[in-house]
Amino acid sequence: xxxxxxxGLRKAFAELDVLRGVDLEVARGSVFALLGSxxxxxxxxxxxxxxxxxxxEGAVRVNGFDVAAQAADVRKSISLTGQFxxxxxxxxxxxxxxxxxxxxxxxxxxxxxxxxxxxxxxxRAGARRVATYSGGMRRRLDIAMSLIGDPPIIFLDxxxxxxDPQGRLxxxxxxxxxxxxxxxxxxxxxxxxxxxxxxxxxxILHDGRIVVNGTLAELRQLLPPxxxxxxxxxxxxxxxxxxxxxxxx
Amino acid sequence: xxxxxxxxTAVLTGRSLRHITRSLDTILTTVITPxxxxxxxxxVFGGAIDTGSVSYVDYMLPGVLxxxxxxxxxxxxxxxxxxxxxxxxERFQSMPIARSGVLWAHVLTSLVAxxxxxxxxxxxxxxxxxxxxxxxxxxxxxxxxxxxxxxxLTWLAVIPGLTAKSVDGASAFAYPLIFLPFVSxxxxxxxxxxxxxxxxxxxxxxxxxxxxxxxxxxxxxxGGDVWVALAWCAGLLVVAFGLAVLIYRRxxx
Ligand SMILES: Nc1ncnc2c1ncn2[C@@H]1O[C@H](COP(=O)(O)OP(=O)(O)OP(=O)(O)O)[C@@H](O)[C@H]1O
Ligand SMILES: [Mg+2]
Numbered sequence: 001x002x003x004x005x006x007x008g009l010r011k012a013f014a015e016l017d018v019l020r021g022v023d024l025e026v027a028r029g030s031v032f033a034l035l036g037s038x039x040x041x042x043x044x045x046x047x048x049x050x051x052x053x054x055x056x057e058g059a060v061r062v063n064g065f066d067v068a069a070q071a072a073d074v075r076k077s078i079s080l081t082g083q084f085x086x087x088x089x090x091x092x093x094x095x096x097x098x099x100x101x102x103x104x105x106x107x108x109x110x111x112x113x114x115x116x117x118x119x120x121x122x123x124r125a126g127a128r129r130v131a132t133y134s135g136g137m138r139r140r141l142d143i144a145m146s147l148i149g150d151p152p153i154i155f156l157d158x159x160x161x162x163x164d165p166q167g168r169l170x171x172x173x174x175x176x177x178x179x180x181x182x183x184x185x186x187x188x189x190x191x192x193x194x195x196x197x198x199x200x201x202x203x204i205l206h207d208g209r210i211v212v213n214g215t216l217a218e219l220r221q222l223l224p225p226x227x228x229x230x231x232x233x234x235x236x237x238x239x240x241x242x243x244x245x246x247x248x249x
Numbered sequence: 250x251x252x253x254x255x256x257x258t259a260v261l262t263g264r265s266l267r268h269i270t271r272s273l274d275t276i277l278t279t280v281i282t283p284x285x286x287x288x289x290x291x292x293v294f295g296g297a298i299d300t301g302s303v304s305y306v307d308y309m310l311p312g313v314l315x316x317x318x319x320x321x322x323x324x325x326x327x328x329x330x331x332x333x334x335x336x337x338x339e340r341f342q343s344m345p346i347a348r349s350g351v352l353w354a355h356v357l358t359s360l361v362a363x364x365x366x367x368x369x370x371x372x373x374x375x376x377x378x379x380x381x382x383x384x385x386x387x388x389x390x391x392x393x394x395x396x397x398x399x400x401x402l403t404w405l406a407v408i409p410g411l412t413a414k415s416v417d418g419a420s421a422f423a424y425p426l427i428f429l430p431f432v433s434x435x436x437x438x439x440x441x442x443x444x445x446x447x448x449x450x451x452x453x454x455x456x457x458x459x460x461x462x463x464x465x466x467x468x469x470x471x472g473g474d475v476w477v478a479l480a481w482c483a484g485l486l487v488v489a490f491g492l493a494v495l496i497y498r499r500x501x502x
């Protein structure tokens with residue numbers, strides 16, 4: 001059974017038809033990247049998958065549970081790192097992690113917090129209030145919070161937006177480590193190289209539908225093969241993306 | 250409802266309480282207005298108001314306590330608003346925890362913050378000469394009424410906290426509540442007011458609550474006002490709670 005199954009998903013905000021029949025499946029233990037321009041509806045999909053928004057139509061199952069009818073079971077299976085760091089300025093980094101561990105009813109929340117601080121290079125900042133953190137530190141803390149309790153499925157909504165190259169690499173490493181452990185990761189991104197680097201499969205959301213869905217190699221085949229210029233050049237994912245999205249416009 | 254309701258709510262309340270204990274400025278800004286009002290009325294206007302044999306600070310304290318609560322709950326709305334817009338709320342809602350606990354944590358935090366503010370204002374009043382003949386039972390009754398009033402206004406504050414579009418919007422709803430005691434028996438006897446004002450003053454909730462607390466502080470038996478006061482508080486609580494829960498459910502849908 002796939003970790004995530006979405007069929008004929010529709011969602012409109014008043015007049016705005018954002019999702020107009022989205023179909024996708026994410027295999028267990030894989031990293032799936034959802035690409036799309038600003039306003040394409042990536043966050044909307046993530047919110048529906050994480051039971052924060054109700055779909056207008058369609059069948060959506062996460063870890064085999066229906067997001068509408070079995071929302072509580074879905075929440076036990078997932079963890080969400082939203083597009084904007086969900087942190088509390090007043091609390092310290094360590095307190096955030098302890099809070100999450102307590103809410104997941106884990107033993108030794110303090111030890112769990114210290115381990116994660118270490119893993120994300122936040123040990124020295126752990127006792128400081130988050131108000132003093134940089135954007136990258138917040139983002140790392142935010143992701144660390146999502147790992148607590150080892151949920152089988154993790155959603156990362158634009159995890160590296162606003163990070164410097166070093167911060168991006170750290171997040172990428174964290175995602176790769178998750179994949180090695182067998183966690184299913186659905187991430188959204190605007191960065192095509194990020195999808196190339198991390199994802200087993202890539203889907204492009206455009207005009208309310210998934211217009212392409214495949215491995216990087218499959219996506220490359222959608223374009224005419226390597227153009228011969230002075231040197232031979234494989235089309236990058238960026239070429240594929242722009243060709244498809246540009247054509248659809 | 251999950252089996253972890255109490256545990257989750259306690260953890261969330263602990264987190265929310267840190268906003269009070271770490272930045273005492275919300276308590277300070279809550280009590281500064283009531284204390285300023287108290288100073289103005291006792292030392293400036295109070296002498297001109299005829300309250301019979303009762304000292305003016307004793308006369309006005311119940312009204313000042315209501316003002317304290319009204320200004321305190323605007324922070325409840327602001328704290329809730331900050332969570333709603335800051336993404337933390339969504340994170341909690343996507344976790345396997347009791348969803349209503351997120352709201353209750355704010356409500357319990359509001360009660361604690363208001364109790365702290367009320368204690369500060371009463372202590373300042375004592376310094377300014379407030380004296381009470383109330384026994385233990387009467388003090389408990391005062392505490393009970395104030396707590397019920399705080400709970401009712403807190404649930405009222407949850408509504409703008411959930412629905413406001415800006416921080417200012419979230420806190421602005423409290424202003425009319427802060428002014429309500431001024432048009433009541435809190436600062437001057439109602440019998441010198443013009444007929445229309447007097448009719449309003451005598452039939453709005455602040456008057457019955459103020460009269461009840463004043464009697465309790467004076468160590469006198471409370472009149473029928475106590476039932477009117479309790480009815481107002483309970484009625485407001487039921488309506489505000491119902492509306493807040495309805496809006497909360499909608500938000501989650
Ligand atoms: N609660 C809402 N009410 C009304 N419109 C909304 C709401 N949430 C999202 N939208 C609209 O739906 C569209 C899709 O939004 P969404 O946030 O899903 O896009 P996105 O792909 O995540 O974009 P970005 O890359 O900018 O994060 C946008 O046009 C947005 O304005
Ligand atoms: Mg988005």
